[in-house]
Amino acid sequence: MCAAALCSFAGTASAQPSSPVGLPGTVGADVRLKLERDGKLTVTEVVSVPEGKTAKRVVPLRIAVGDNRDRVFDVTDASVEGNGSATVAEDELTIALRSGTSTVKYTVVGTVAKIGDTLELRWQPASGWDTVLDSVKVSVITPDAPKSVNCLAGAPGTSKPCTSADLGDGRGVRATEIGLPAGERIDVAVGLQDGAAPANARVEETSGLAAAFALTPATGIGLGGLVVLLLGGLALLWYLRGRDARALASDVGPVNVLVTDPSGRVAFASPDGVLPGQVGTVVDEHVDVVDVTATVVDLAVRNYVWIEEVGERDWRFARRNPADSSLSGYERAVYEAVLPDGVDSVLLSELRGRRIDLTRVRDELYADVVARNWFVRRPDAERSLWWWVGLAVVALGVVGTVGLALISGPALFGLVVAVAGVGLALGARWMPARTKRGAALLEHVRGLRGYLHTASPTDIPEQDREMVFSRSLPYAVVLGETERWLGTFAGGRSGLYWFGQADRSTDLGRFAQRFPHFVGALDGVLAQAGHLRSLR
Template sequence: MLAKWGIPAAALAACALVGLASGAGAEEQPTLPSVPAPPSAVPTLKWPSGNPPPSGDLGDLKPTKPSEPTSAGNRPPIGRPLLPESINIALKVERDGSLSVTEQVFVQARKTMTRHAPLRIQAGDDRDRVFSIRDVRVDGNGSTEVTGDQFVMTLGEGATTVTYTVDGAVTDVAGHQEVRWQVASGWDTKVRLLRASFIAPDQPESVVCLAGAFGSDSPCRSALTDSSQVLRVVQEGLPAGERVDLTVTLPAGTVGANARFDDIGTASAFALTTTSGVGLGALVLLLIGGFVLLWLARGRDARALAGDVGSVELLMTGDGGRVAFASPDGVLPGQVGTVVDERVDVADVTATVVDLAVRNYLSVRETGPTPGTEWVLVRRNPPDAALTDYERAVYQQVLGDAAEVPLTALRVDLTVIREALYTDVVKRQWFVRRPDHDRSLWSLVGVLLAVVGVAATVVLALTVGHALLGLALVVGGLGLALGARLMPARTKRGSVLVQQVRGLLNYLRTTDAATIPAADREMVLSRSLPYAVVLGEVDGWVRGFTDLDSGADGTPGIYWYESGDSSEFPARFAAFLLALDSALAR
C-alpha cells in the first residue's frame, strides 16, 4: 500500500500533522477579553517590533518626515484595549493647530471610570495656559461634559471610544512650535496600561513625556517613533489622579498656533472663584450669626429703652412729715453713668464729687476776688464704711491727705477710679464682664484679623490667587473692630436699672419744685443734683429751684456749697461744674 500510495500518502499525513500541531498551539494561547471592535474609520494599531527600552530611556528621536499618509484620513493608528482599565489614545495635529484626539477606554465589568481633565494648567508664576474642548462624540457606554475648567468623562463597563478636538495645544516658542496636551490626567482609578500615538504634518524635533503626580518630572515608560515615523508612548501602572503630560516640539510654522494664556497677576487674583466664593459665603454667615447673637443679647436693653416709662416716685416722707429724695434701688450717681453708657467718663467722677459734698464728706467753697470764679474742695469728714470702693478712690484722688485742694491745683489719676468703678458694676451684677475689657478685646481681635487679612491678600494675589479670601478677612476684622463698642451686654438686672434710670430722668424733667415743702426743697435739690449732673439735666433741674429759700430749713445758705450769696447758686454752680470737669480732665 505504501508502495502504491507512498508519496501521496506521506504528503497527506504530513499535512494532517501540521494541522494538528497548529490547532494545539492555538489552544495554548490566552483568551483575550471580548470587546467591541473600534469604529471602521479608525485603523488598527501596529506596534514596533522588539522590546521597549529601559524605564526612563526616551531614546534618540531622529525620525524622517512621513512621505505618505499614515492611515485612512491621515489619523494616527489606534489599537483595541486588551486589558481592563487600559486606554489607547490617538493624537493628530491639524493644519489649523487644532488637536484631534481619539480615546478608547476599556472599563472592567460592573465598574466605572471617570476622568477630570484640567483645561487650565500653570504656565509660569503669573499666568495659566487655557485649553478648550469641542466636537465631542461618544461611541459606547459613557458621557462627557465641560464643567468650569475641567473636561469630565464618565464611562461605564466595556469599551468606549471618545473623540474630541482640543484648541490651545499649539504655541510658538523661540523659533519653534510646541504641542502640549495631558494625554492622561484626573482618572479616578489606576490605569493599568496606556498607549498613545502622535502624528503631525512635520517630524518632531524633540519630545518630552512626563508621567506621575502634577509637578513631578519623571519620564514616561517609553516615548519612541516606530518604523512608520509615528510617535508612540507607553505608560504602565499610572496611579489614580496622576498624569501623562506630552510636549512635542515641531519646526516653526508647521501649523497654526492657537495657545491661550490668562494672567493670574493681581487683577485676576481678585476674580470670584469657587474657592473665594465659598470663603466669602462662610464669612457672611459668620457675620450674620454674630450680629444675631449680639442682637439677642441686646434685645433686653432695647426693650428697656423702647418702652414708655412714666415718672417714678423718688420722694419719700419720713418721720415728722419731712420729704427726702431716694434714688432707685439705692444706685449711686457714678454707677448710673457707667451702666447707662457702659463706660467711666469725667461726668461720672464729677457727679461723684458733688455727691460726696452733698453727703457731707467734703464741701465746695468759693474763693477769689470775684465770686464764682475760683473754688476749693474742703475736707469735712473722713471716708467711712458707708462709701463704696470707687467712692473711696475718688475721695483719695481729690483730697488725699490735704485739708483742702484748690481746683486749679487738682490732679486726678482717672485710671484708678475707672478700675474701681468698673469692678463695682460687675460686682453688683449689672454686667457679666467689664465693658471696657470687652470693647478692648474685640477691638484688638478685629484689628489683628484685619492685619492678617491684608497680609493674606498680598500673599494670595502673588501666588495662587483667590485674593478675595484675604479681603474677606479684612472686611470682617474692620467690622469686628468697629462693632466692638456694642459688645458689652448688660445683664437682666442691668437692663432693669436702665429702665429705672429712665424713670429718674423723667422725674427730673417733670417735677415741680413748688410741690415740695419749702423746708425740704434744699435737701431734695441737693440729693438729686448729682443725678442731674450725670444725666445732663443740671440746667433744667436747678432752674426749677430759682426761688429757693435756703434758710427755710433753719440754717442759712446751702449747707455743702459755701458762697456769699446763695441766690445766685444756679449760675455759680454751673460755672463750678465746668471748672471741675476741666480739672478732672487734666
C-alpha cells in the same frame, strides 16, 4: 476657523443615536452635542467597549489658552447608562467604562466664546482616553444654522485635520476620525450665527496678582463665609444689645424716686440704688469727667465734703467727715484724689496746678458696675479685647494676602480675613453689653430723667425740699439737666447745708447762677489734670 489661543475645545451632537462604528474587538464612540439657546451644551457619548476590556477617559476642565491664562469649563449632571461611572472633581471629568455599550451624558457651561466678531462653540468630543479609539463619530446641533466648522485631531497642540468634517445639510455639523491613538484628542470649533447663544466662556488668570485675586469657586465660598460671619456677628450684637435697644425704645413707665418714711418725711431714692457716677457709666459705657464731677457734688451733699465759693472764680473743698465704709471703692478714690491724707482743704485753683491721677477712679468705677451686675465684664476691657482681636485678625489677613500673592495662591482668602478683622476692630465699640439688670436700670434712668423734667417744689413738703433738691442735684449734673433742675428750685430763699459763700449768705437764686460755673470749672480741672478722656 478657531483662534490659536483657544484651540483646545469643541463638540458635536446628532439628532438620532447610532451604534459606534469600529472593528470587532476595538473601542468606538459616537458623540452627539446639542447647544441650547441658553448657552448650555448637552453631551451624549455612546461608547462600545469590547468584552474583557475597560476604557477610561479623563477630561481636563481647565485648559491653558495662553501665558498665565486658563479656559475653565463647568460640567454638571454627569451620568452613565450602562456599565461604568462618570464623576466630576478637581477640574476633571472622569469617565470609567467596562465592557458593553454605555451611554454617557453630561452638561457643559463655558463652550461659547466671542472671538473677535465671531461667536464660536468649542469642545473636545474625544480626549484623554487611555485606549485607542478605532472610530469616532461626532455630530453637532446648534440653535441656528452653523456658519463654519473646524475639526482637529491628534496630540494636543497639533493642527492635523479630522478625517472628515462638514456642515452636512446646513442644519448641523458632522465629523469623523478614524483611528484616534490613546491620549490624543478631537477638537471641534463651530462658527455660530450672531445671537444663537450667549457667550459664556470663562478665562482665568493662573499666576500673578490678577490670578491671586481672581474670584474662583473656592474664594467665592470664602466670601460667602465672610457674609455668614458678618451676619452672625450682627445677630450676636442684636441679641446682646437687644435689651438695651428695647429699653431705649420702649415707653418709660413711672419711676418713683420720692419715698415717704414712717414719720411722713419725703426723701429721694435712686432706682436700684444707683449712684451718680454709676449712672453715667451705665448709660454710655465709659467713665467720663462728668461722672467724677457728679460724684464730688454727691460727696458734698452726703456731708463728706464742704464746698465754699471763694470770690467770683474759685471754690474751696474742705474735709467734713472722713471716708468710711459707706463709700464705694470709686467714691473713696474720688474723695482721696481731691483731699489726700493730710490735706483738710484745697482750692479748686490749687487742684488745677496739681496732677490728679484718676486711673484708680476709672478702675474702681468699672469694677463697681460689674460687681453690681449691670455688666458681665468691664466695658473698657471688652472693647479692648475685641479691638486687639480685630487687629490681630487684620495682621493675619495681611500676612496671608501677601504670602499667597507671592506664590500666586488664592490671596483673596487673606483679604477676606483682613476685612473680617477690620469689622471686628470697628465693632469693638459696640461689644460691651449690659445684663438684664443693667438694661432695666437703663430704662429706669430714663424715668429718672423724666422726674428731673417734671418735678415741682409743690410736689415736696417745704421742710423736705432742701434735702430732695440736694440729693437729686448730682443726678441732674450727670444727666445734663443741671440748669433745668436749678431753675425749678431757684425761687427758694433758704441756704444749703453743704455749700456756702465766704463773704455772704447763700440763697438758691445766687446758687443757681453760680453753680453751673463751678461744675464747668471742676470739669476742666479734672479733664486737664486727670487726663480721664485718654483713659476711656
